[in-house]
Amino acid sequence: MLKPALRDPAALPRLALALLAIIILWPGIKLSELDLGVLFDAENSKTMGSFLSGFWPPAHDSEFLHILLRATLETLAIATAGMALALLLAIPCGLLASRALSLSAAHRNGRLAWWSLALRWPVRGLLIVLRSVPEVVWALLFVRAVGLGPTAGVLAIAITYSGMLGKVYAEIFESVDPRPARALLVAGSPRLMAFAYGVLPNASAEMLSYTVYRWECAVRASVVMGFVGAGGLGQQIDLSLRMFAGGEVASMLLTFLLLVLLADQLSRLLRARLQ
Amino acid sequence: MTVTLQGVGLTHANGQVALSDIDLTINAAERIAIIGPSGAGKTTLLRLLATSLQPSTGSISLLEQQPWALSASQRQRLRARIGLIHQAPPLPPRQRVVTAILAGKLGAWSLLKSLLNLFYPVDITGAQAALARLDLADKLFERCDQLSGGQLQRAGIARVLYQGPQLILADEPVSAMDPVLAGHTLSVLNNEAAARGVTLLASLHAVDLAMAHFPRVIGVRAGRIMFDLPSDQISPEQLDTLYANEKLQPTPEVITPPPLVVQIPRC
Amino acid sequence: MKYLLNYSLVALLLASVFASFSYLNIDLTTLFAGDGLSQMGSYASGFFSPDFNASHLRAIGKGALETLAMSSIGTLLAALLGMLLALPAAGRFGLFAMSLSRLLLNALRAIPELVWAALVVLAAGLGPNAGTLALALHTAGVLGRLFAEALENVSDEPAQAIRLAGGGRAVAFCYGTLPEVWPQLIAYTLYRWENNIRMASVLGFVGAGGLGQMLYFHLSLFQEAQAASVILAMLVLVLAVDALSAWARQRWVSQ
Numbered sequence: 124m125l126k127p128a129l130r131d132p133a134a135l136p137r138l139a140l141a142l143l144a145i146i147i148l149w150p151g152i153k154l155s156e157l158d159l160g161v162l163f164d165a166e167n168s169k170t171m172g173s174f175l176s177g178f179w180p181p182a183h184d185s186e187f188l189h190i191l192l193r194a195t196l197e198t199l200a201i202a203t204a205g206m207a208l209a210l211l212l213a214i215p216c217g218l219l220a221s222r223a224l225s226l227s228a229a230h231r232n233g234r235l236a237w238w239s240l241a242l243r244w245p246v247r248g249l250l251i252v253l254r255s256v257p258e259v260v261w262a263l264l265f266v267r268a269v270g271l272g273p274t275a276g277v278l279a280i281a282i283t284y285s286g287m288l289g290k291v292y293a294e295i296f297e298s299v300d301p302r303p304a305r306a307l308l309v310a311g312s313p314r315l316m317a318f319a320y321g322v323l324p325n326a327s328a329e330m331l332s333y334t335v336y337r338w339e340c341a342v343r344a345s346v347v348m349g350f351v352g353a354g355g356l357g358q359q360i361d362l363s364l365r366m367f368a369g370g371e372v373a374s375m376l377l378t379f380l381l382l383v384l385l386a387d388q389l390s391r392l393l394r395a396r397l398q
Numbered sequence: 399m400t401v402t403l404q405g406v407g408l409t410h411a412n413g414q415v416a417l418s419d420i421d422l423t424i425n426a427a428e429r430i431a432i433i434g435p436s437g438a439g440k441t442t443l444l445r446l447l448a449t450s451l452q453p454s455t456g457s458i459s460l461l462e463q464q465p466w467a468l469s470a471s472q473r474q475r476l477r478a479r480i481g482l483i484h485q486a487p488p489l490p491p492r493q494r495v496v497t498a499i500l501a502g503k504l505g506a507w508s509l510l511k512s513l514l515n516l517f518y519p520v521d522i523t524g525a526q527a528a529l530a531r532l533d534l535a536d537k538l539f540e541r542c543d544q545l546s547g548g549q550l551q552r553a554g555i556a557r558v559l560y561q562g563p564q565l566i567l568a569d570e571p572v573s574a575m576d577p578v579l580a581g582h583t584l585s586v587l588n589n590e591a592a593a594r595g596v597t598l599l600a601s602l603h604a605v606d607l608a609m610a611h612f613p614r615v616i617g618v619r620a621g622r623i624m625f626d627l628p629s630d631q632i633s634p635e636q637l638d639t640l641y642a643n644e645k646l647q648p649t650p651e652v653i654t655p656p657p658l659v660v661q662i663p664r665c
Numbered sequence: 666m667k668y669l670l671n672y673s674l675v676a677l678l679l680a681s682v683f684a685s686f687s688y689l690n691i692d693l694t695t696l697f698a699g700d701g702l703s704q705m706g707s708y709a710s711g712f713f714s715p716d717f718n719a720s721h722l723r724a725i726g727k728g729a730l731e732t733l734a735m736s737s738i739g740t741l742l743a744a745l746l747g748m749l750l751a752l753p754a755a756g757r758f759g760l761f762a763m764s765l766s767r768l769l770l771n772a773l774r775a776i777p778e779l780v781w782a783a784l785v786v787l788a789a790g791l792g793p794n795a796g797t798l799a800l801a802l803h804t805a806g807v808l809g810r811l812f813a814e815a816l817e818n819v820s821d822e823p824a825q826a827i828r829l830a831g832g833g834r835a836v837a838f839c840y841g842t843l844p845e846v847w848p849q850l851i852a853y854t855l856y857r858w859e860n861n862i863r864m865a866s867v868l869g870f871v872g873a874g875g876l877g878q879m880l881y882f883h884l885s886l887f888q889e890a891q892a893a894s895v896i897l898a899m900l901v902l903v904l905a906v907d908a909l910s911a912w913a914r915q916r917w918v919s920q
Contacts, residue, residue, distance in 0.1 A: 478831025505831020
C-alpha cells in the first residue's frame, strides 16, 4: 500500500493566497487612507451631529414639496427617456455583435468565417468603450457640450446603457438554442426574420427582465448625475447640501428611499408578469 | 437501558399520524434492524430517537436522559453522544471530504478548535482512519460533489464513525450501494458497534441484509410495531403480513445532491 | 384577457416614454442639426489628442491606484458589513431584528454613493477615505440584501445535521451553511466590485479623491487633452477590473 499522504494538499496554496491577500491589502488600505475612526471622532461627530440635527423635521412646506415633486418626476423622466434612446442603439448593436445570426456560422456548425469574426470586433469594441466609461463622466462631458439640464443626463444614460444593454443582449442571443435560427437561415429566410422567429421567442423573457433591472439602475444613475448638473433630484440635493439645509436633504433622502422601494416593487411586478 | 420509549406517538402538524403507541426498550450494545414497508414510519422513529422530532405523546429516554426535559445546551451535549446516519447525507457539495468527516466531532470540540479546523484540518489521521474503514481513504481531499451516491453514503457513515457516539442511528445507510458493498458496509458498522459496545439501530429496506447482520429485528407497519424478535425467530408468514399489499417498489434511488446553482448577476 | 393586459402594458410603456421626452422638453433634432453638431464636434475634437506627458502620467498612475484601492477596500468593507446585517435580515435572530436590519439595509441602499460621499466628506474631510467609506456604506446595503436572499435560499439540512450531532449555532453556520453560500456571496461581491470601480472613479467629483478629482479639475480648467488621458485611464482601469473579476469568478465561483 502506498504511504498515505497526511499533509493537506490545499494548505500551501491557501497559505500563499492568504499572504498574497495581505500583501495586496496593506498598500490598498494605505492608499485608500482608510480610517474608520473619523466616523467616531468626537469633534467630527459634533459637526456631523449638528448637521444631522437639522434633518428633523424634514422640510415639508408646500413650495419645497412642489420643487421636490418636479425634481422626482424629472429624475424618472430622465431614466425613462435615456433607456428609450439606449434601446434604439442597443438592439441593432446587439444584433451586430452577436454570433447568433451569422450566415457563415449557419452552415458551418457554429464556427464563424474569419471575416465574420473580424466584422464583429469593431461593434464589440464600441460597446465596451460605451459601457466602460462611467455614466457620470459622460454626464459631465455632456453638461459642458449641451449645457446644464436634463438633456445631458438623458444622453449620458443613453450612451452608457446602450453599451451595457447591447453587450448583454448579444450574450443572451448567443446563449439561447441556436438551432431554430440556423434552420431558418439555411432555409433562406432573411436574417431579421430568422431573429424574430428563431431567437426572440427564447430570449425575450431574459431580455425584458434585464431591461427592467437596468431601468431601475438608470433611476439611481439619474439621481447621481444631478450632482454634475444634469438635472433631477441630484441637482436639488447638491444645492441643499451646499446650503446646509438639513431638512431639505432629509426629505430628499426619504424620497430616494421611496423611489428605490417603488422601483423594486415595479420591477418585481413586471418580472412576475413576464414569467 | 440505552433507549426507552413509553407510549410514544407522533402526529404531524397536518394531522397525519406518523407513529402511535410505540413501546420499546433497548439495552446497551444491542444491534437492531428496523424493517417495514415504505411509509411505515421507520425514518420518523429514527428521527425521534435522534431528537430531531419531539414526540406528541409518551416519554422518551436516551442514554439515561430525558432529552425534552433538558435545557437546550444540555440537549446539545446529549446529541453529541448520538450519531445519526442520514439516507442522503447532508454534506455540503463544495466541502472537502476531510472537513465533512471532521465535522462529526464539532459537538465535542471548542469553538476555537472548530474554527481553526476550517483553515487547516486538525485531525487528518483520524479522518483518514475513519474513511479507510470504508475503503474511501483515497477520497480524503476530494470535494463532496465529486463522490457518487454510494460513496457519499459511506462518507456520511465515516463521519459518524469519527464522531464516536454511544448510540448510532442509521436511516437506510446502504440504500445507494450494490449488494456486496452494502453487506461489507453493514459489517463495518456492526464491528464498530460490537468492538466499542455501542448501541446500533438501522432501518433497512432489504430484509435479507437485516436478517444476516442484526441479532434483533423490529417490524414496523403503519406507525406501529408489528413484531420485535430475535432475527432467527422471525417466520416467513410474519414477513408476509408485514409487507402485505405493498406495491412493488424499486430499491430507493441513488441519491445525488442537487447541483449548486450560483446566480451570476450580469453587469 | 392576458393579451389585452400585455398590450395595454406595452401601450403604457410607450406613453410613459413619450411623456418623459415631452416633460423634459428635449428636442433632439435641434441638438443634432447644423450648429449644435458642429459645436459639439469642436468640443469633442479637444479630446482626441490625449496628454501623455510623463508627470501627468505619474499623477494619473497615483490617481488610478487610489481609485483601485478605494473600490476594493470599499467593497471588502461592504461585504463584511453586509454579512453582519444579512444574518438578522435573513430572519436568524427573530422577527424584530429582521425588520430592523431590513430597514437599515434599505436606507443604506437607497442613498446613492455620491450622496454618501458628499455626506461623508462633510464628516471625514476630503480624500479617498471619504470615498472608501461612502462606497462601503452604499454597497453594504446592496450586498446585505443580496446576501440575505442567498441565505434564505440555501438548504438548511447540512446545518441541521451539525446541530443534531451536538454542534453550536455558530459552528453549524460555518460548517453547514457557509460552504454552500460562499460561491454565491463571492459572485455578488465581484459583481459589486465591477460596479464600484466605475463609481470610485467619479466619487472625486465631490472631493473624495482618485481619478474623479483629477478629471473634475482638468475639465473645469478646460484642459481637454489632460482630461482625455484621465478618461482613458478610467477605461483601462474598468477593463482591468472586469477582467480580474471574470478570472476570479472562473476560479472560485464557477467550478
